[in-house]
Amino acid sequence: MMAALDDQTRDRLAKLLGMLGSDHDGERAAAGLKADRLVKKIGASWYDILKPQETTRAADPVWRDPRDWREALALCLRYSEWLNDWEDEFCRSVWKRRTITERQEFYVWTALEKVRAAVTTGGGDA
Numbered sequence: 001m002m003a004a005l006d007d008q009t010r011d012r013l014a015k016l017l018g019m020l021g022s023d024h025d026g027e028r029a030a031a032g033l034k035a036d037r038l039v040k041k042i043g044a045s046w047y048d049i050l051k052p053q054e055t056t057r058a059a060d061p062v063w064r065d066p067r068d069w070r071e072a073l074a075l076c077l078r079y080s081e082w083l084n085d086w087e088d089e090f091c092r093s094v095w096k097r098r099t100i101t102e103r104q105e106f107y108v109w110t111a112l113e114k115v116r117a118a119v120t121t122g123g124g125d126a
Contacts (some may be wrong), residue, residue, distance in 0.1 A: 005042070005049070013038055013049070063120050069105045072112040082118040087111045 005013070016038065019031035039049055066072040076083060076091045083091065090107055094100050100108070 007040060009038070019078070053096060064069055069100065069108050073108050076108065076111045076115055079115045081113050083111055087114070 014033060016031045017034040020028050020035075022028050036100060037044075064096070066075055073091055073095060076087070077095065079087045080091065087107075090104075091111060094104055094108070
């Protein structure tokens with residue numbers, strides 16, 4: 001079993017894997033080869049990379065209400081496993097915006113309520 005990836009290796013691997021979506025065959029092939037070499041270099045297998053990491057949960061999570069829509073959105077993204085595909089994609093799509101519409105903010109708070117319900121009933125820690 002390998003140790004967790006360090007941030008630098010994770011970032012590099014993420015960039016390489018992102019290049020697999022290139023329109024250029026050669027670029028895709030080179031990115032895949034470099035990613036495979038990186039995994040082997042750190043002494044891991046693709047199974048090790050893709051296997052969910054074991055984590056320990058806090059006994060009783062304490063929910064902290066966000067102060068604004070940005071904090072609410074950050075919590076939604078942190079606990080995105082409790083969101084459906086549409087909610088997850090929506091939250092990701094507005095993450096980098098400086099401002100959002102009232103309707104978008106409504107959907108952020110709606111998604112947060114779903115996350116809050118899951119987290120405060122033992123689904124994760126806040």
